[in-house]
Amino acid sequence: MSNQKSSLTVKDLVTIGIFSALFLILSLIGGAVLGSNPVTTFWMPLGGALLPGPAFLLLIAKVPKHGPIIILGIICAIIYFATGMHWTMPVAYLVCGVLADLVSSAGKFKNVWLNIVAYMIFALSLVPTYFMFFFARESYMSYMLQKGTDQEYLDAMVKAGQDWVLPVMIIGTLAVAFLSGLFGKKLLKKQFEKAGITA
Amino acid sequence: MISIKNVNFSYSGTGQGKIENINLDIPKGNCVLLCGRSGCGKTTITRLVNGLIPYFYEGNLSGTVTVDGMNIAETPMYKIAEKVGSVFQNPRSQFFNTDTDSEIAFGMENMAWPLKKMLGRIKETTKDINIENLCERNIAQLSGGEKQKVAFASVYAMTPDIFVLDEPSSSLDVDAIQELRNLLLLLKNNGKTILISEHRLYFLKGVIDKAVYIEGGKIQVEYTPEELFSLPDDERIEKGLRSLDLIHELPSVLGNKNEKSCFQVNRENIMWGKEELLKNISFTAAKGDIIGVIGHNGSGKTTFSRTICGLHKYHTGEYLWNNKKVDDKQRLKFCYMVMQNVSYQLFSDTVEKESCFGIKNPDKDLANQTLKELGLSPYLTRHPNTLSGGQKQRLAVAVSMICHKDLLVFDEPTSGLDFDSMCQVSDLVKKLAAQGKVLFIVTHDYEFLTLTCNRILHFDDAQLVEDYKLDSESVHKLWSFFDLEGVYK
Amino acid sequence: MKYIHTDPRTKLFVLLICAVAITISPSLYYEGGLVFVILLYGILSGKPKYSIIMAIIYGGLLGLAIISNFYLSGALRIMFTTFSDFIGKMFPCVMMGGILVGTTQASEFMAALNHMHIPKNVVVPVTVMLRYIPMIQEDWGYIKDSMKLRDVAPSLKGLIKNPSQTVECIYVPLMMAASKMADEISAAAVTRGIENPKPRTCVKQIHFCVQDIIVAVVFVGYFLTAFL
Numbered sequence: 001m002s003n004q005k006s007s008l009t010v011k012d013l014v015t016i017g018i019f020s021a022l023f024l025i026l027s028l029i030g031g032a033v034l035g036s037n038p039v040t041t042f043w044m045p046l047g048g049a050l051l052p053g054p055a056f057l058l059l060i061a062k063v064p065k066h067g068p069i070i071i072l073g074i075i076c077a078i079i080y081f082a083t084g085m086h087w088t089m090p091v092a093y094l095v096c097g098v099l100a101d102l103v104s105s106a107g108k109f110k111n112v113w114l115n116i117v118a119y120m121i122f123a124l125s126l127v128p129t130y131f132m133f134f135f136a137r138e139s140y141m142s143y144m145l146q147k148g149t150d151q152e153y154l155d156a157m158v159k160a161g162q163d164w165v166l167p168v169m170i171i172g173t174l175a176v177a178f179l180s181g182l183f184g185k186k187l188l189k190k191q192f193e194k195a196g197i198t199a
Numbered sequence: 200m201i202s203i204k205n206v207n208f209s210y211s212g213t214g215q216g217k218i219e220n221i222n223l224d225i226p227k228g229n230c231v232l233l234c235g236r237s238g239c240g241k242t243t244i245t246r247l248v249n250g251l252i253p254y255f256y257e258g259n260l261s262g263t264v265t266v267d268g269m270n271i272a273e274t275p276m277y278k279i280a281e282k283v284g285s286v287f288q289n290p291r292s293q294f295f296n297t298d299t300d301s302e303i304a305f306g307m308e309n310m311a312w313p314l315k316k317m318l319g320r321i322k323e324t325t326k327d328i329n330i331e332n333l334c335e336r337n338i339a340q341l342s343g344g345e346k347q348k349v350a351f352a353s354v355y356a357m358t359p360d361i362f363v364l365d366e367p368s369s370s371l372d373v374d375a376i377q378e379l380r381n382l383l384l385l386l387k388n389n390g391k392t393i394l395i396s397e398h399r400l401y402f403l404k405g406v407i408d409k410a411v412y413i414e415g416g417k418i419q420v421e422y423t424p425e426e427l428f429s430l431p432d433d434e435r436i437e438k439g440l441r442s443l444d445l446i447h448e449l450p451s452v453l454g455n456k457n458e459k460s461c462f463q464v465n466r467e468n469i470m471w472g473k474e475e476l477l478k479n480i481s482f483t484a485a486k487g488d489i490i491g492v493i494g495h496n497g498s499g500k501t502t503f504s505r506t507i508c509g510l511h512k513y514h515t516g517e518y519l520w521n522n523k524k525v526d527d528k529q530r531l532k533f534c535y536m537v538m539q540n541v542s543y544q545l546f547s548d549t550v551e552k553e554s555c556f557g558i559k560n561p562d563k564d565l566a567n568q569t570l571k572e573l574g575l576s577p578y579l580t581r582h583p584n585t586l587s588g589g590q591k592q593r594l595a596v597a598v599s600m601i602c603h604k605d606l607l608v609f610d611e612p613t614s615g616l617d618f619d620s621m622c623q624v625s626d627l628v629k630k631l632a633a634q635g636k637v638l639f640i641v642t643h644d645y646e647f648l649t650l651t652c653n654r655i656l657h658f659d660d661a662q663l664v665e666d667y668k669l670d671s672e673s674v675h676k677l678w679s680f681f682d683l684e685g686v687y688k
Numbered sequence: 689m690k691y692i693h694t695d696p697r698t699k700l701f702v703l704l705i706c707a708v709a710i711t712i713s714p715s716l717y718y719e720g721g722l723v724f725v726i727l728l729y730g731i732l733s734g735k736p737k738y739s740i741i742m743a744i745i746y747g748g749l750l751g752l753a754i755i756s757n758f759y760l761s762g763a764l765r766i767m768f769t770t771f772s773d774f775i776g777k778m779f780p781c782v783m784m785g786g787i788l789v790g791t792t793q794a795s796e797f798m799a800a801l802n803h804m805h806i807p808k809n810v811v812v813p814v815t816v817m818l819r820y821i822p823m824i825q826e827d828w829g830y831i832k833d834s835m836k837l838r839d840v841a842p843s844l845k846g847l848i849k850n851p852s853q854t855v856e857c858i859y860v861p862l863m864m865a866a867s868k869m870a871d872e873i874s875a876a877a878v879t880r881g882i883e884n885p886k887p888r889t890c891v892k893q894i895h896f897c898v899q900d901i902i903v904a905v906v907f908v909g910y911f912l913t914a915f916l
Contacts, residue, residue: 008809009874010812010874010877010878010882010883011255011870011871011874011878013808013809013812013813013816014812014813014816014870014873014874014877015867015870015874016813016816017812017813017814017815017816017817017820018816018817018820018866018869018870018873019866019870020813020817021816021817021818021820021821021824022824022862022863022866024817024821025821025824054859054863055863058863058867062867062870067809071809071810071813074810075810075813075814075817078810078814081700081703081707082700082703082785082788082789082797083782083785083786083788083789084703084706084778084780084781084782084783084784084785084786084788085778085781085782085785086707086710086777086778086781087707087708087711183852183855187856187859187860187863190548191548191582191856191860191863192863192867194548194582194585195548195582195583195584195585195864196212196582196584196585197584197863197864197867197868249879250879251875251878251879254878255874255875255878275883276878276879276881276883277881277882277883277884277885279879280878280879280880280881280884281881283879284879284880285876285879285880287872287875287876289872291823291869292868292869292872292873292876293872293873293876294819294873294876295815295816295819295873295876295877295880295882296794296795296798296815296819297793297794297795297818297819297822298793298794298795300795300891300892301795301798301891301892304891305877305880306880306881307889307891308888308889308890308891309880309881309882309884309888310881310884310886311884311886311887311888311889312889313889314889314890314891314893317889317891318891321891338819339819339822339823339826350876353880354880357880357881505833508837509836510833510836510837531836531837531839532839534837535837536833536834536837538830538833538834540830540865542861542864542865542868543827543830543831543833543834543861543865544834544837544838544861545860545861546838546840546856546857546860546861556838556840557838557839557840557853558839584864598838602838602839
């Protein structure tokens with residue numbers, strides 16, 4: 001197993017495990033600060049994207065192969081499914097993991113800018129949960145309010161919910177992920193490569 | 200059983216730890232010690248035997264290593280694993296699972312043993328190693344010594360014929376080292392072949408059959424145990440070897456001329472959660488004091504030192520510095536702790552920047568002067584992470600000097616250090632003391648204590664059991680703490 | 689009282705049922721009923737305190753949604769109702785997830801993954817991850833201490849005053865430690881034969897028994913009432 005360069009070695013798998021732990025903790029810290037508060041709950045994906053950028057980039061730098069990002073996605077999916085997150089979140093992690101792996105592989109996993117784009121895609125995994133919520137919203141409201149659904153309210157909701165919140169959430173998440181990635185790039189160059197811990 | 204023929208190896212990338220023309224034969228049932236300075240290549244030799252070279256560490260390898268008829272370079276790692284068990288230095292990084300039972304079974308699971316056989320073997324293993332009390336525990340909550348025993352058990356359970364141990368005592372306390380010795384004797388009684396690389400030698404008396412001294416990647420001398428343990432002190436020191444018999448190491452620091460106390464601790468109670476970890480601690484210290492802090496595992500030494508530095512909030516006592524009351528925040532300003540794993544304390548990308556990191560108006564001249572004094576000038580542009588353990592430690596100390604810290608706590612400064620590095624740390628500590636700083640040394644290292652400290656604080660049973668000046672009279676108290684007159688006599 | 693013990697696979701199955709049930713949920717009452725069933729399961733599995741507290745919070749959220757719908761207006765109302773019904777939609781699964789996490793040991797969870805024939809490329813990283821999380825907490829303790837000693841405050845204030853320095857102080861030692869740990873853990877794993885191609889056995893055994901069937905039937909039964 002360790003002799004084939006392209007397949008994952010035990011060391012790669014262990015590295016993936018350790019950096020997945022870091023990734024999860026870092027994204028939970030950012031996400032939990034915003035997600036557990038009524039005013040900012042919709043900005044949770046932004047918080048989740050804020051911290052783990054450097055961990056993501058260092059993982060690719062240490063294991064520049066097909067696999068680590070997909071496995072990271074699978075691990076996030078398993079953990080978020082087992083902790084009872086809405087099913088769209090695990091599914092999104094699986095899909096985004098594969099997409100991010102493809103983007104990163106386009107640069108043979110060595111192109112930092114493509115890796116940052118891969119991270120931005122991966123960070124979007126937190127968004128679809130809200131997406132689904134907004135789409136299912138109308139039918140949801142109708143049973144929520146039972147008789148006499150307040151039309152004015154629904155209008156306001158549609159306006160507030162669909163028109164700008166979603167695009168802002170997506171663009172915001174991408175922007176925050178980009179910044180986190182930039183910071184990761186800086187750390188990689190300044191610290192980790194110099195310290196000799198990248199592959 | 201193990202035969203190493205004409206082996207040369209150098210790691211790709213670095214010149215560290217390379218070996219030249221190694222020839223070594225170890226018959227079945229023998230226990231062989233590899234000793235020598237840090238970086239001499241003894242760890243490299245252990246890696247030849249357990250297959251980590253060439254599978255895990257890349258480099259240039261020539262010559263042949265045969266273990267129990269297998270040519271290591273041509274045998275897959277998992278087959279070697281069935282014959283050769285390995286125990287490493289760092290207890291924190293050796294386990295794979297979250298609970299002890301899965302960990303002990305880990306190797307057997309890999310070998311695909313059937314359930315019944317595994318359960319039987321777990322029972323035997325825990326009984327032999329005397330860790331029945333550790334079954335079904337969360338490994339993260341075990342002490343370093345307990346983790347090391349579980350790692351040992353996991354290897355032992357696989358019933359390999361050969362055991363390779365790479366500095367297994369490095370981060371163990373006195374009691375755990377004693378247990379390690381018992382485990383080695385158990386292996387010997389079972390006819391296992393043992394290859395052990397170590398800095399601490401005293402506990403191997405009566406265990407090893409041969410000692411191999413390595414210098415600069417070459418085997419210099421092979422000793423019989425009698426020869427090794429009767430080496431005259433000057434020859435041993437010249438070879439950079441640690442003490443062979445602790446009881447002969449007598450206190451070398453003769454008191455502190457300065458008797459005027461500048462640091463006072465009054466009626467200190469330290470809490471850990473709801474439990475009182477230490478009760479009613481009072482003592483004073485003078486400038487230039489080098490105070491050894493000893494105590495068994497869980498006696499609260501580390502929390503005590505964190506409290507001194509102002510890092511642990513939950514306490515009720517009072518602290519005086521130059522007769523003025525100082526609270527936690529004020530103590531943080533003049534206290535500093537050099538941690539056991541100094542890597543956590545280094546943040547910058549070069550040694551030079553590290554020395555001034557976080558200081559508002561750094562004194563560049565002082566910084567350069569200090570780095571020079573501590574022998575770090577050649578490494579100014581290196582990344583701190585690429586330094587050796589001893590160098591990292593000196594860098595952390597340099598930082599404390601540049602920040603003008605007056606009270607320093609060292610937490611296990613000698614774990615994993617060879618004789619030369621230990622002496623360097625000791626000299627450094629004495630130099631800091633001569634500059635009028637107050638020093639606390641938390642350690643399990645008897646040799647280092649006698650070499651460095653002039654006073655001992657002994658914590659146990661949630662209190663300060665004893666506080667004494669260390670001299671040739673009081674040293675017997677240390678003997679009884681380290682049980683030197685018992686097992687090793 | 690002896691608590692019922694269910695196989696982790698059953699819990700995962702129940703979680704799946706809850707997720708589907710929430711998605712097709714025909715009414716608020718149906719969701720409330722689901723929370724009630726989870727509450728019962730939580731109490732019987734040995735997590736009564738957690739389950740009851742969660743159920744009360746859920747009740748509170750429902751109340752909040754209804755009250756704010758009647759008494760608030762405009763942006764505030766939208767904010768509160770959105771928040772409460774968003775959380776409401778998430779709640780049953782989160783509550784069940786909490787029970788799963790609270791009643792399942794890491795080793796049992798790993799055994800479940802093994803028994804479900806998840807490939808090694810996933811099982812190994814997940815095992816390492818679960819084992820490493822407590823260690824991040826330990827590392828963070830050391831890093832916090834050393835930052836304080838260097839007068840770089842590991843706090844929100846420090847973060848605002850000097851963001852890049854503060855963040856670097858956290859990331860650098862954390863990642864260096866992680867990287868070293870990865871090397872050492874892999875060396876330990878390789879020398880204990882993890883690369884053996886034989887299918888691994890598992891010392892932790894898990895079995896389905898009567899209570900698993902009962903729990904599964906109850907949840908599936910409740911799920912089916914959605915179609916009545």
